[in-house]
Amino acid sequence: xxxxxxxxxxxxxxxxxxxxxxxxxxxxxxxxxxxxxxxxxxxxxxxxxxxxxxxxxxxxxxxxxxxxxxxxxxxxxxxxxxxxxxxxxxxxxxxxxxxxxxxxxxxxxxxxxxxxxxxxxxxxxxxxxxxxxxxxxxxxxxxxxxxxxxxxxxxxxxxxxxxxxxxxxxxxxxxxxxxxxxxxxxxxxxxxxxxxxxxxxx
Amino acid sequence: xxxxxxxxxxxxxxxxxxxxxxxxxxxxxxxxxxxxxxxxxxxxxxxxxxxxxxxxxxxxxxxxxxxxxxxxxxxxxxxxxxxxxxxxxxxxxxxxxxxxxxxxxxxxxxxxxxxxxxxxxxxxxxxxxxxxxxxxxxxxxxxxxxxxxxxxxxxxxxxxxxxxxxxxxxxxxxxxxxxxxxxxxxxxxxxxxxxxxxxxxx
Numbered sequence: 001x002x003x004x005x006x007x008x009x010x011x012x013x014x015x016x017x018x019x020x021x022x023x024x025x026x027x028x029x030x031x032x033x034x035x036x037x038x039x040x041x042x043x044x045x046x047x048x049x050x051x052x053x054x055x056x057x058x059x060x061x062x063x064x065x066x067x068x069x070x071x072x073x074x075x076x077x078x079x080x081x082x083x084x085x086x087x088x089x090x091x092x093x094x095x096x097x098x099x100x101x102x103x104x105x106x107x108x109x110x111x112x113x114x115x116x117x118x119x120x121x122x123x124x125x126x127x128x129x130x131x132x133x134x135x136x137x138x139x140x141x142x143x144x145x146x147x148x149x150x151x152x153x154x155x156x157x158x159x160x161x162x163x164x165x166x167x168x169x170x171x172x173x174x175x176x177x178x179x180x181x182x183x184x185x186x187x188x189x190x191x192x193x194x195x196x197x198x199x200x201x202x
Numbered sequence: 203x204x205x206x207x208x209x210x211x212x213x214x215x216x217x218x219x220x221x222x223x224x225x226x227x228x229x230x231x232x233x234x235x236x237x238x239x240x241x242x243x244x245x246x247x248x249x250x251x252x253x254x255x256x257x258x259x260x261x262x263x264x265x266x267x268x269x270x271x272x273x274x275x276x277x278x279x280x281x282x283x284x285x286x287x288x289x290x291x292x293x294x295x296x297x298x299x300x301x302x303x304x305x306x307x308x309x310x311x312x313x314x315x316x317x318x319x320x321x322x323x324x325x326x327x328x329x330x331x332x333x334x335x336x337x338x339x340x341x342x343x344x345x346x347x348x349x350x351x352x353x354x355x356x357x358x359x360x361x362x363x364x365x366x367x368x369x370x371x372x373x374x375x376x377x378x379x380x381x382x383x384x385x386x387x388x389x390x391x392x393x394x395x396x397x398x399x400x401x402x403x404x
Contacts, residue, residue: 043278071344076245076294083285091329092278115332118340126340127293127333130317134332138320142273 001025003187004056006040006049006093007063009033011159012110012179016062019180020187027053030063040064040089043096050100058187059097060108064089066125068167074123082128090132094139098147107149108186109136111195115153117202119167129153133195140193148192152182155199172200203227205389206258208242208251208295209265211235213361214312214381218264221382222389229255232265242266242291245298252302260389261299262310266291268327270369276325284330288313292334296341300349309351310388311338313397317355319404321369331355335397342395350394354384357401374402 001024008017008028020026028034029049038049040063066082067074090109097107114122115129136151143149156164158173165171182196203226210219210230222228230236231251240251242265268284269276292311299309316324317331338353345351358366360375367373384398 071297071341072346074297076290076297079290079293083290087329087333088278088281088285091281091325095273095276095278114340115336116339118336118343120343123293123337123340123344127289127337130336131289131329131333133336134317134320135325135329137318138316138325138328139273141320141322142325144274 001057001187002055003027003058003060004029004053006030006038006059006061007110010062012154012157012176013062015159015176015180016060016183019184027056029053040093041084043092046089046092046096050097053100055100055102057102057105058108059093059101059105060183060187061090061093062110064110064128066128068121068125070121071123079124079127082124086125087128087131091135094149098143101145101147103145103147105145105147106187106192107147108183109149109151111151111153113153113155113171113199113202116197117199119169121167136195137193143192148186148190150186150191150194150196152179152186152196153198154179154182170201174198174200203259203389204257205229205260205262206231206255208232208240208261208263209312212264214356214359214378215264217361217378217382218262218385221386229258231255242295243286245294248291248294248298252299255302257302257304259304259307260310261295261303261307262385262389263292263295264312266312266330268330270323270327272323273325281326281329284326288327289330289333293337296351300345303347303349305347305349307347307349308389308394309349310385311351311353313353313355315355315357315373315401315404318399319401321371323369338397339395345394350388350392352388352393352396352398354381354388354398355400356381356384372403376400376402
C-alpha cells in the first residue's frame, strides 16, 4: 500500500510511520518536515499536498492542535485554534482527500481520550475530539468507492508521559505498540465508521 | 426558580417552556420573539440578553442550527454555519452566562441523536452535537459556585415527525412528555456533566 501520514514526525507519528514502512510505501507530511509539507489549517495547502503526492491507498492524520487553558481564561478566539486545526483540518483532509484515495482506500484520523474522559483545561480539546468522533460516524455513511474511515482515540501515550502526566492524574499510559496497532487495525482492517478506543482504567 | 429558555418558541422549546411555567418563573429568548431577543451566533447579543434578564437559576438552550447536505456538496463555509451557531453559540452561552447564573444554578444545552447515530446528510450536524457532548463533560469539571451543566440529546421528537421522518428511517419518535422530562431532569435534578440521552431503538 501507498500510505500518506500527516504528522509523521510527531510523538505518535514517528512510531506509526516506522511500523508501516516495514511493509508499505510510506510518505510523511508535516508543517516543517517530511516528504511533503502541509498546513492542515489551510485547505489550499491540503490540496497542494495531495496533488504533489498523487493517489494513495491510505491517508493517516496524526496532526492538529487545540488550546489548553482554564475555562475561565478561554476566549472565543482561543476555541477557533482547535476548530481550525484539529477539527476542520481533519474534516477538510477528508473532504478534499476523498478525490485522491484509491478505491477501497482508507482515512484514519486521530483524537484522544479527552473526547470521552476530559481532564481540567480541556474544554476546547475535548470538544474538538468529540466532534471528530461523530463526524467519522456520519461521513462513513457517505464516502464512495468503498473508501473507509476510522478514528484512533488513545489515552495518554507512553512516549508523552514526561510532558503530559501532570494533566492526567491516575491515567495508565498506553504502550506505543498498542497505539500503533490502533492505526494498523484501521488501515489494514476492513471496518469503517469505527472509533478505535485505547483506554486503560476507564 | 427563574428560568431563561433560549429557543423557547421552537418545536421543543414551547413544550419545555409551557411545562416549566406551571411552577417556575420562565423567560423566553428567541431571534424574533420572546421576552428578550438574542442571536446566539453573536457574543455581544448573548451578553446583552443576560444583562437584560439579570441573574437566573437556570439557562436552557434549545436553539442553534447546522447545515444538512450531502458530504460531497458541503463546502468548508457550510461547516461554519454549525460551528458558529449550534456549537460556539452554546459554548459562548456558557462562557458568558456563567457570570449571570446564581450559585447552584444550571445550564442545559441541546444536541440530538445524530451525535451517536448519524443519518445521511449530517456530517456537520453530527459533528456539532458530538462536540457539545464532550464540551459539557469537560466544562462540568471547571464551573464554579456549584453551577451544573448537562445536555439533552433526543431522538426524532414526536412533534417534528412530519418534517423530518424521511431523514430518519426506522427511528421511533420520542414522545414530547419524555423530551420535556430530559430538561426537567437537568434543571430540577442534581447531576452535572451528564449527557441525557433519550433514544428508542438503539
